[in-house]
Amino acid sequence: MPVILDSRDAGFAEAFETLLNSKREASEEVGNAVAAILSEVKARGDAAVIEYTERFDKPAQASWALRVTDDEIADASARTSAEVISALTVAHERIRAHHEKQKPLDHVYQDHLGVTLGTIWTPVEAVGIYVPGGTAAYPSSVLMNAVPAKVAGASRIAMVVPMPGGEANDAVLAAAKIAGVTEIYRIGGAQAIGALAYGTATIAAVSKIVGPGNAYVAAAKRQVFGTVGIDMIAGPSEVLVIADSSANPAWVAADLLAQAEHGGGAQSLLITTDPRLADVVEDEVWRQIELLPRAEITRAGWEEFGAIITVASMAEAVELANRIASEHVELAIEDPQALLPKIRNAGAIFLGHHTPEAIGDYVGGSNHVLPTARSARYASGLGVLDFMKRTSVLGCDPASLAELAPAARTLAITEGLGAHERSIAIRLNR
């Protein structure tokens, strides 16, 4: 059964702490298995990737190619319905337009001493995107991962997607085409991460790998971090709805259920200042579950991880929300703009009664790859900046070097770095 709490009850602090630290994901110890796979891929390249793919994904044909051909991609797009292609095109255009606004500007200036200082942004040139296969293959996620890389200016976007039994997801391939993915390989698991990180004869190495995956993929990303860049390690999805008495309980219930239907540890939380709303939303959740295609998964998710918390004030709701640091925060309240500046830890914030989180999953334009498991305390959703890097620039002339030299020489000597000191001193006129 979902957790029902009231902040005025005795024992609330402990109950909330328990909720906050509840583990929603089985941690599989796959580190050693993954290390072995990565080391084989590093040493033997394509041969190892092919062996693991045949063992784990069992391609239908005895003869199959690592790379998905342009013809295969075109065929998959042709098999995708016009309605879906149109929806993907709308989504792509909105995501692209919004991410264009995230492009950073170089900033190089001279300070009062005449020292040139600044930051120059450049794209990560080669990006790898991991796309899960099977039931969790989401064309929308292809757009969300590929578009920011494309907008950043990446010249290569290599996508890997496992095709168990040889089965491809047409809409996923169609989305990749729309997003401008440059290469697609039918591989997955740790072997795909290894191929992208180390490169093989067929698959050139990339510099950064993004995208969600199972425990093997997550462990592989953790292990190749340093050889390449990685994005966050994604956990189960979550929503926190903050509602006051202006909220529509049926809508709030629908949003809680939209999150719960992900299953796999997905969490739906409601915090409300209105105890009656809490009651009605709970009833609505049970009523609406029966109407859903994924009723069983959704019910299990709500029963195991759902929670409704009644609080005495909106200030209290904000305080709890900042501790929860949810991936998605819906402000189902009268005046969402007034509360917005107070939410300090959240992946994404959805304003008002007419912004269900699902709009952001697809066509809002903002990214749906967001920090989970309280990582919004320190991490951000995916964006253009994740596919760019900053280079700092420093330039002195003889006069400004002479100005800066004394302090720099003192610190170099303090740190026992005599050659550092000498590299400055040798340039000074005596």
Next chain:
Amino acid sequence: MPVILDSRDAGFAEAFETLLNSKREASEEVGNAVAAILSEVKARGDAAVIEYTERFDKPAQASWALRVTDDEIADASARTSAEVISALTVAHERIRAHHEKQKPLDHVYQDHLGVTLGTIWTPVEAVGIYVPGGTAAYPSSVLMNAVPAKVAGASRIAMVVPMPGGEANDAVLAAAKIAGVTEIYRIGGAQAIGALAYGTATIAAVSKIVGPGNAYVAAAKRQVFGTVGIDMIAGPSEVLVIADSSANPAWVAADLLAQAEHGGGAQSLLITTDPRLADVVEDEVWRQIELLPRAEITRAGWEEFGAIITVASMAEAVELANRIASEHVELAIEDPQALLPKIRNAGAIFLGHHTPEAIGDYVGGSNHVLPTARSARYASGLGVLDFMKRTSVLGCDPASLAELAPAARTLAITEGLGAHERSIAIRLNR
């Protein structure tokens, strides 16, 4: 002996590839030992941290406290010479002023449909800084790690620094005070990373941990990633000097030696279009080594990891530089501004003959925590953005929701997420 290459020689491509992939760091397999330490710290908090510290750092006193008191910090500052305090103050002010310019702006706007879209930046509230003890204790690194966190708006900056035998580095504590570090703990190693990540009775958990350390510290950061954010895994330092015939060979040699004196795998590379310069710099390096306080470490570093590469053109130099993706790139050439836009992979770029890299280490104002080991292909130096996170904002009104609904509903159904579709449909007027 250092590697001497000419791009016009047969076998250059292979020799360069070998240089590019040369391993400069012994990889220690410490993952299991670190996992055990982290799990003890997580389970037993202070008690475990104290036990490991007594075992590894052997404090001089039987009775010692985890936290360094304000009096101890004030005493350390008082013992630091006025000249060093003044140099630290100059450095601090320049670093602070430059990092202030990195502060990002929120950007929230309405698109043509009336959808509110945007990005809001907030600081990481609690930051942990790891500072190595012993010979590698650099007060300048305290400034470089703490100042961006402070400028970002972190309310807590907790520093850990091991004090083997109870020995503190006065200038390190003085630098922490100048930088506005809020707490200092005399602990190090994996146990310090665990304490910062999980929290103990004495040390409140932080949200992000930055700073370099040994193999145990690096492994611990990798393992706690996800519980907290981390910065990059730092490797040995490196410089690439690109020089033409306008360069002063003695100055170039001094810069190569400043890098080599770090030891521990530090690498100094010179690429030049002028074969005579290559020869003279080589002679200068051998001559100047004799003058250095750390002559032995420096000689060993130059002999094992140094390289001089002569190329046919500046275009070729740029191509090699982009493949090397060095932490530091010095443009010791006639017209550095002209070459600047062509360098696509570098941690920091130093312009012209009067900007030795060592100036950037201390007082230039830019950060000296920079991506090593070719990670400038995907990573950036430390900056204010590393201590902030982006929250995306999305807001629809009834009209814009109705506009966006059809594409979103189509995609939700395509992905088999019926409750997602329903959370949108329930808000539409029929």
